[in-house]
Amino acid sequence: MSAPRAATLVASALIVAAAAAYLHDPPWAWRAASGLRSWEEDPPGTFFRWTSGRASFFVPAGATAMTIPLRAVFPGPGGAPTTVDVRVDDRWLATIALPDPSAWVRPHLPLGRAASGRRFRRVDLRVNRVVGPFVLGVMTGEVAVDGGSNRGLTHQ
Numbered sequence: 001m002s003a004p005r006a007a008t009l010v011a012s013a014l015i016v017a018a019a020a021a022y023l024h025d026p027p028w029a030w031r032a033a034s035g036l037r038s039w040e041e042d043p044p045g046t047f048f049r050w051t052s053g054r055a056s057f058f059v060p061a062g063a064t065a066m067t068i069p070l071r072a073v074f075p076g077p078g079g080a081p082t083t084v085d086v087r088v089d090d091r092w093l094a095t096i097a098l099p100d101p102s103a104w105v106r107p108h109l110p111l112g113r114a115a116s117g118r119r120f121r122r123v124d125l126r127v128n129r130v131v132g133p134f135v136l137g138v139m140t141g142e143v144a145v146d147g148g149s150n151r152g153l154t155h156q
Contacts, residue, residue, distance in 0.1 A: 036051055051125055052130060054126050056122055057143070059120065064111055068143050
């Protein structure tokens with residue numbers, strides 16, 4: 001193998017390794033979310049986003065707990081509560097029941113220690129039912145975290 005070809009292979013390998021390291025824990029992850037619509041404001045002034053059946057967002061790895069305001073506007077069949085399973089880093093954390101469509105529920109959930117050395121942890125919400133042609137799940141308010149920054153978790 002010629003020296004220029006070897007140098008090209010080494011440079012390519014270094015670029016791939018650097019890209020993999022960057023994407024393993026990207027600095028922009030705190031802004032990433034899926035399954036959440038744009039921020040809205042209800043008449044009393046509460047900022048919220050609608051979820052679909054599944055939604056994900058990120059919190060800082062240093063967060064020790066979080067409060068997720070949730071509200072299910074559409075009651076289930078026969079008045080059954082809507083439920084939301086909360087998972088952190090693919091591990092079940094809690095199942096939240098939302099029995100009253102007119103009330104916000106604000107569970108304070110301890111997160112435990114992060115299992116990896118990453119800067120952020122992924123939070124997944126799984127709603128047991130969605131409504132209508134717009135696939136609306138539940139209203140999710142501004143998430144507050146203990147022990148970390150709320151950056152990206154609010155409407156600002």
